[in-house]
Every structure is written in C-alpha cells, then in structure tokens.
Amino acid sequence: MNKTVEIIGAPCAFGQRKLGVNMGADAMRYAGLVERIEAIGVTVEDKGDIKGPAINMKKYRSEQDGGLRNLEEVTEFCETLCNEVDETIQAGKFPLVIGGDHSIAMGTISGVKRHYDNLGVIWYDAHGDLNVADSSPSGNIHGMPLRALIGDGHEDLVNIGGYKNKVKVENIVLIGMRDLDDGEKKYIREVGIKTYTMAEIDKLGMKTVIEETIDYLKDKDGVHLSLDVDALDPVETPGTGTCVPGGITYRESHLAMELLHDSGIVTSMELVEVNPLIDVNNQTANQAVGLLGSFFGETLL
Template structure:
C-alpha cells in the first residue's frame, strides 16, 4: 500500500430511508481515524466532504422506483471526480460514508485507472438490485449492480464508461440477506459469494485466502467496499439495515489483516455508519479499528 492516504467524506443519506447515516463521516473522524493511521506512519490528507444537496420532496421519486435518482447521480459524479484526482496523485483513496450508494461514485473514480479492477464487497447484502427488482427503490441496494453495468443509465454511465467492474472480478463476503432478483443476477453473472454459511463452515481464514487467490492473478488492483452491516449487530449496532447472524469483530479484524498481508488492496471505503442508531459511537470506533488492521496495525 502507498504511504499517503487521502480521506474523502461523503455525508450521503439519500440512498436509503433511515436518516442519520449522513453523519457517518463525522463520526468516523471523531473516532480518531486520522490519528490512528498517522501512528502507522501514513501521511494523511483529509480532503473534507463532498457536498450533498437536499432535494425537495417532489424529487424523491424522480424516476419510477428510484428514490432521489438525480441527487444520487450528481453526488456520484462529484465523488468520481474527487477520487480520480486522488488516484492520479498517487495517494490511496479512503472514502467514508454515508450510505452504500456512494460506491457508485467511488468505483467510477477508481476503475478507470485499472484494466481489471477487483472488488471485495464485505456486506450482509448483495446490493445487486435494480429498479425492477428492488422492494424499496433505495439506491443503496443497487451500487454493485450499477457498477457491473446493470441498472438505470443515469447511474451506470457515471464518469462516461460502462462497466466499472467485471462480475468475475467480484467477491461478496458475509451475505445473509439477498432478494430474489439479486440471487438471479448472481447466478446469471457468476459472481463469487461467501455467505455466512461458508464463513461458518470454512472459517474466515479459508474464506479470505480463497478470495485473495481468486483475485490475485486476474486483477491489477482491488477495491474494498466494507459495509458495517456486514458485521453482526452486536458488534456494529449503528447501521440502517442490521441483519442478525453476521461476521464477528474478531473475524473482521482477521479478514483485514489477511488483506493487508496480501498487498492487494488499492482503495477502500467504509460505509453505513449511522450515529443516530449507534451506542456511544461504537460502530464508528469499530470502523476505525478495522482500518487500523487493514493498514498494518499489529499487536506486537
């Protein structure tokens, strides 16, 4: 990994229906992310936050079943530009969410710099819905579909190229809540998924080693998109869509440590921290601790 890290906050809450996740970047900063990474001898450049506008009520269902489409699209374009500049500067992009719709902009900014970008999607959900399959119309359930070129053209065309990532270059880890349309898309596209069944059966070490081996030879960079709801709600209560039976705090540290040892990760985002639903900023603190492991923090 590079020794320079550039942080971009995206206080976005329009991709889902529970308010509060827009305060996620502030909560993560308050939990000491800059200080934690500086202790690991990284030079940190905090670029501040992407400005997210507040659309009127009449814009909520701006295109059928897609809530806040225009606002999410605009923020994605701005984030793509900001992330692109970070990558061009040679710094490691670390994006703080905000809801998971921000991954649309992150991947649009990152992927143009790689011929075969890989993605590790650490999440309880597949985020592979479209406007046709989504039960809610919330765009935070669609960013991975959008990034493989499936979905509304206003989202898939962010940064003017499609797709951002090939389905065979994706690994989803921690899935335990998939809609029927997502299951169909996973089968159709051949996306590699480790559900909680595989994690329990194989163990996190095996899952991560297999994921690294799967991506190592066919990608020239790997983006980590970590949704805090991938963890069990007992460890990360401050998320908008908690699902019981998730990955433990200890397993998540192990996963980050294995990724650090692999030297594969070239960009990362941590999303869906919602301080309103949290307990004394516990989830943001967990996010920062996991970042520590991802960037090389060791006990001894």
C-alpha cells in the same frame, strides 16, 4: 503501505431513507480515524467532505422516480465523488472514502476504474446490492450500486463518470451475504459471482475465505474493497440502517483486514453505512476505525 492515504468524506444519505448516515464520516473522525492511522506510521491527509445536493425533507421522504428514490441526487453526488477519487489516484495517493450510504460506491469505483484495466472488487456486506429498479422492493438505490457498476440499471447510474461497465462479474467476490432478495439470488446464480455466505464463512473460517479471495483476485491490476458495516453482526455494529442478525464477528473482520493488509492487493477502499443517529455511544464508528486500523497495518506487538 508507502502511499499517502487520502480520506474523502462522502456524506450521502440519498441512497436510503434514514438520515444520520450522512454524519458517518464525521463520526469516524470523532472516533479518532486520522490519529489511529497516523499512529501506525502511515501518512494521512483528510480531504474533507465533498459537497452534495441539499436535502429537501419532503422530497427525501416521499420521492420515487420509476422505482429509484432520489435518483437525481444520488447521481449528482456520485459524479462529484468519482472526480474526487480520480484526482486522489492521479496524485499517487490511496483513496479511503468514508460514507455515507452504499450508493456512493458507484462514485468511488467509477473514479477508481479510470486507473485500472482489470479491476477486482471485494464486496464485504450483508447484502449483494445487485438490484435493479424492477427487482428492488424499496426503490432505495443503496441496494443497487454493484449491479449498476456491472452495467445494468438506469442509464444515469450505469454511466456515472461518463462510461459504463466498470466491473466484470468474474472480478467480484461477495463476502458476508445473508440477506439477498429473490432477484439478486437468481442473478448471482445466473452469472456466477463468487460468493461467500455466512454459512460458508462458518464452514470454512474467515482465514480460508480471505486467502481464497486473495488468490482469486491476485492477477487483477487493482482491487477495491467496499466495506459495509452491516456485514458485521448488529450486536457489534448497531449504528447502521439495515441490520441483519447473524453477521460476521468483529474479531473475524479484524482478521480479514489483517490478511488483506498483508496481501498488499487492495489499491482503494471505502467504508459505508455508519449512522451515529441510531448508534450507541458511537460504538459503530469506533468499531469501524478499529477495522481500518487493522487494514492499514496496526498490530498488537
């Protein structure tokens, strides 16, 4: 990679109900993120954390607006993040956004899409995050960002950045799916999103999954990688808020990151849902930093 990597901290906890995920960016910094990428020979600039709304604990724990918890705060945060990512790309740098919960993807991808006509998205996650308010069992917006980016949902969410329809369904690849709500399953079948469940990863192997993903998205003018650490098995990444057993292994994930690095197709990235308050000795942040090392070109020899 010949571009400067610019790190943008996105300490948002409004998309779900567990504090601590807003500390994920600093946990990754503490785990040596900047030093790890610099050691590969990549130039890194840390832009610091963006400023979001203050957390009102009473509202944070109880607020639900039309099936959308903390809608105002999530929208404000994502609007700010959208502009920061936009500035980073305008400056010719590679945006690496570290969260924060997965609702921040609405801000990240809204900023990225301003620079690409036909953006592809790799959603590396245990969940599809394809709910709308009516289908969500929790009202947590971190389960809705990809659907909002497609253009469905509350107007405040689909119009982040001042426009809608950021991602086409045919430009999305879901990898690691193992916990989908009924509404999400129905939607995936109806619109035909390319999806690799854990069963398919087991059958095909991660090498084939990533090679097929690269081939599927290679004609796009940009590709965004959205990596939720709960894609990995919770034995490996315990410090995340929505653990689902039976996930991708750490080694499989390293291979995925190595293959994506070699392909050169990824033009922006975010890594989300590291929560040090429920972690064990910062294990999840350390694992996340290791994966980022592989993505940016770290090799054994």
